[in-house]
Amino acid sequence: MKPAPFEYYVPRSLDEALALLAEHGYDAKPLAGGQSLVPAMNFRLAQPAVLVDLNNLADLAGIMADGEGGLRIGAMTRQRAVERSPLVAQRAPLLAETLPYIAHPQIRNRGTVGGSLAHNDPAAELPAVALALDARMRVRKQDGERVVAASDFFLGIFTTALEPDELLTEIVFPPLPPRSGVAFEEMARRHGDYALVGCAARVTLAENGKVSDSRLVFFSVGDGPVQAVAAAKTLRGQRPGPAAMRASAEAASQEIDPPSDIHASADFRRHLAQVLARRALTRAVDRASALR
Amino acid sequence: MTHSITITVNGQAYTRQVDARLLLSDFIRHELLLTGTHVGCEHGVCGACTVLFDGEPVRSCLMFAVQADGHAITTVEGLSSDPERLHPLQQAFWEAHGLQCGFCTPGFLMTLVPFLEANPTPSEAEVREAISGNLCRCTGYQHIVDAVLLAATRLNGD
Numbered sequence: 389m390k391p392a393p394f395e396y397y398v399p400r401s402l403d404e405a406l407a408l409l410a411e412h413g414y415d416a417k418p419l420a421g422g423q424s425l426v427p428a429m430n431f432r433l434a435q436p437a438v439l440v441d442l443n444n445l446a447d448l449a450g451i452m453a454d455g456e457g458g459l460r461i462g463a464m465t466r467q468r469a470v471e472r473s474p475l476v477a478q479r480a481p482l483l484a485e486t487l488p489y490i491a492h493p494q495i496r497n498r499g500t501v502g503g504s505l506a507h508n509d510p511a512a513e514l515p516a517v518a519l520a521l522d523a524r525m526r527v528r529k530q531d532g533e534r535v536v537a538a539s540d541f542f543l544g545i546f547t548t549a550l551e552p553d554e555l556l557t558e559i560v561f562p563p564l565p566p567r568s569g570v571a572f573e574e575m576a577r578r579h580g581d582y583a584l585v586g587c588a589a590r591v592t593l594a595e596n597g598k599v600s601d602s603r604l605v606f607f608s609v610g611d612g613p614v615q616a617v618a619a620a621k622t623l624r625g626q627r628p629g630p631a632a633m634r635a636s637a638e639a640a641s642q643e644i645d646p647p648s649d650i651h652a653s654a655d656f657r658r659h660l661a662q663v664l665a666r667r668a669l670t671r672a673v674d675r676a677s678a679l680r
Numbered sequence: 681m682t683h684s685i686t687i688t689v690n691g692q693a694y695t696r697q698v699d700a701r702l703l704l705s706d707f708i709r710h711e712l713l714l715t716g717t718h719v720g721c722e723h724g725v726c727g728a729c730t731v732l733f734d735g736e737p738v739r740s741c742l743m744f745a746v747q748a749d750g751h752a753i754t755t756v757e758g759l760s761s762d763p764e765r766l767h768p769l770q771q772a773f774w775e776a777h778g779l780q781c782g783f784c785t786p787g788f789l790m791t792l793v794p795f796l797e798a799n800p801t802p803s804e805a806e807v808r809e810a811i812s813g814n815l816c817r818c819t820g821y822q823h824i825v826d827a828v829l830l831a832a833t834r835l836n837g838d
Contacts, residue, residue, distance in 0.1 A: 390701065390703070390706075391701045393699065393701050394701060395681065395700070396683065396700030396744070398746075422742055422743060422747075423742055426724075426741075426743065426744075427722075427724050427742060430703075430722050430723055430741070441747060443747060468736070492727070492812055493810070493813065494737045494738055494739055494791060495742075497733070497736040497737060497738050498739070498742065498743070579809055579812040
């Protein structure tokens with residue numbers, strides 16, 4: 389249970405880090421909080437030849453207000469800092485509600501927001517939240533920058549749109565439309581375990597109280613965050629009563645295609661998805677209604 | 681290629697040459713011979729290797745020693761400066777039977793000391809959540825919870 393040897397670099401600037409990634413390409417791995425990469429290296433499931441440690445890039449950490457109601461979070465911001473941030477609680481309540489579910493405080497003290505998103509573990513909370521909130525990923529490489537929408541960023545199991553010479557530097561969370569409510573639910577056998585199923589819901593109400601937009605994003609049910617697009621749409625134009633929310637949650641549990649594994653059968657995951665989606669929608673609607 | 685690092689552990693600075701792949705947990709145990717920090721699962725699940733990194737509890741098996749260059753570490757050996765006098769939390773673990781084999785205990789202590797500093801009057805539910813990242817196979821956790829609540833009472837001078 390010891391990592392294989394590797395070359396270690398600890399760049400002092402983003403430019404230096406990008407130059408190292410450009411030089412070493414697929415041989416190199418950026419090291420963020422290391423809470424997923426280091427266990428994988430201890431098991432020798434990952435054996436990168438080169439590690440580029442991002443932990444001294446202070447410019448990549450920080451939580452800032454962005455325009456009217458938006459939020460920007462540096463990729464190297466520790467999850468614990470996000471959890472404790474009053475600005476996050478105010479401007480991205482879904483993120484604030486989700487953070488305590490991510491592993492344990494000892495892990496969140498090291499784990500970073502960008503690291504979790506770039507890793508795209510199918511059981512991870514943050515990719516689902518990023519997708520639910522229409523987050524935008526700011527991505528740098530040596531000779532340029534691009535911004536990738538969350539919907540284009542998560543490509544599959546442990547796979548994102550990031551190229552080997554690119555770094556995720558910042559995540560932008562745009563403000564929610566008026567009269568929007570959000571909620572997060574997950575079921576795990578013990579607090580801090582990987583979720584058997586989790587769900588983020590987002591509902592926007594029109595002035596007349598009917599649903600104008602809704603969204604359900606699940607995790608631990610596929611190869612990354614999974615949006616139940618059709619099921620969420622069934623709520624649109626409706627009054628969000630218990631029957632409508634139950635029907636939408638039921639449709640979502642049929643729309644997703646969860647795996648069976650040693651932790652839970654596909655049928656049990658569908659059942660959990662339905663229950664969690666109903667709870668999340670109910671709370672999201674309550675919160676949106678309170679803003680009317 | 682080795683790296684020269686200087687790490688302050690329990691207030692004392694140590695300079696060593698290390699391989700990049702040396703885990704912080706192994707550095708503490710094998711280089712500094714501070715064997716109070718225990719190594720259980722080596723993939724971040726059991727919590728036995730928890731130490732304070734710049735005052736915050738972290739898994740020392742999920743960091744490389746080279747990453748701690750210039751930083752301060754506190755291990756269980758640093759909880760009390762007097763070998764004849766335990767830290768109040770250690771004393772409470774002893775009195776409330778918060779350990780049996782003791783393998784997990786250093787990790788629990790290093791998780792709970794900053795927890796009690798941040799939350800001096802925790803509820804039982806808060807204590808249980810605080811220790812959710814540490815595994816104990818002997819006690820069934822009840823006596824650990826008792827010990828934390830006892831320590832909290834004493835630290836508050838009641």
